[in-house]
Amino acid sequence: MDHITGLGHLAIKVKDLGASLDFYRDRLGLKEMHRLVRDDGTPWIVYLRITDLQFLELFPGAEGDRAPGPNANGTNHLCLTIDNLDIAAAKLEKAGIALTSPIKSGLDGNRGAWIEDPDGNRIELMEMAPDCLQYRAIAALKQQTV
Numbered sequence: 001m002d003h004i005t006g007l008g009h010l011a012i013k014v015k016d017l018g019a020s021l022d023f024y025r026d027r028l029g030l031k032e033m034h035r036l037v038r039d040d041g042t043p044w045i046v047y048l049r050i051t052d053l054q055f056l057e058l059f060p061g062a063e064g065d066r067a068p069g070p071n072a073n074g075t076n077h078l079c080l081t082i083d084n085l086d087i088a089a090a091k092l093e094k095a096g097i098a099l100t101s102p103i104k105s106g107l108d109g110n111r112g113a114w115i116e117d118p119d120g121n122r123i124e125l126m127e128m129a130p131d132c133l134q135y136r137a138i139a140a141l142k143q144q145t146v
Helices: 017-027 085-094 133-145
Strands: 009-014 031-037 043-051 054-060 078-081 101-105 111-116 122-127
Touching: 009 017, 017 031, 017 043, 017 054, 085 101, 085 111, 085 122
Parallel strands: 009 054, 078 122
Antiparallel strands: 031 043, 043 054, 101 111, 111 122
8 A cells, every 4th residue: 555655643532621631732742733623612623743744633522531441442552752761751750741661672672661641541652773673674675675
């Protein structure tokens, strides 16, 4: 499927838009790009910037108080890549966001840690190693197309 050029956005339903904006925008540092509002003026979607081409969409009005557990069918987690995980973890702690797992190296060669948003959505923070499995696999794919 060569016509797919990237992942544009991930959309999540949130119980409390204010709490989610506090988490993602104010403490995690994602910039609010714009909002779509309903005819009555209430927010329908809030777009937060991950990169210039990737967004997180927050949809208020979720049912239930927590996201499904890690073994539920459906999306399991969101992974955000981080330049320096030690610095990011210190900033998160200062912002009142606790790691739900310690920083450790994964089988893919990358360093990672986990946090949760106010709705219990799991977020992986990953510091990509220069020689990680993902980069080696990309290099191998490029060799196959040469």
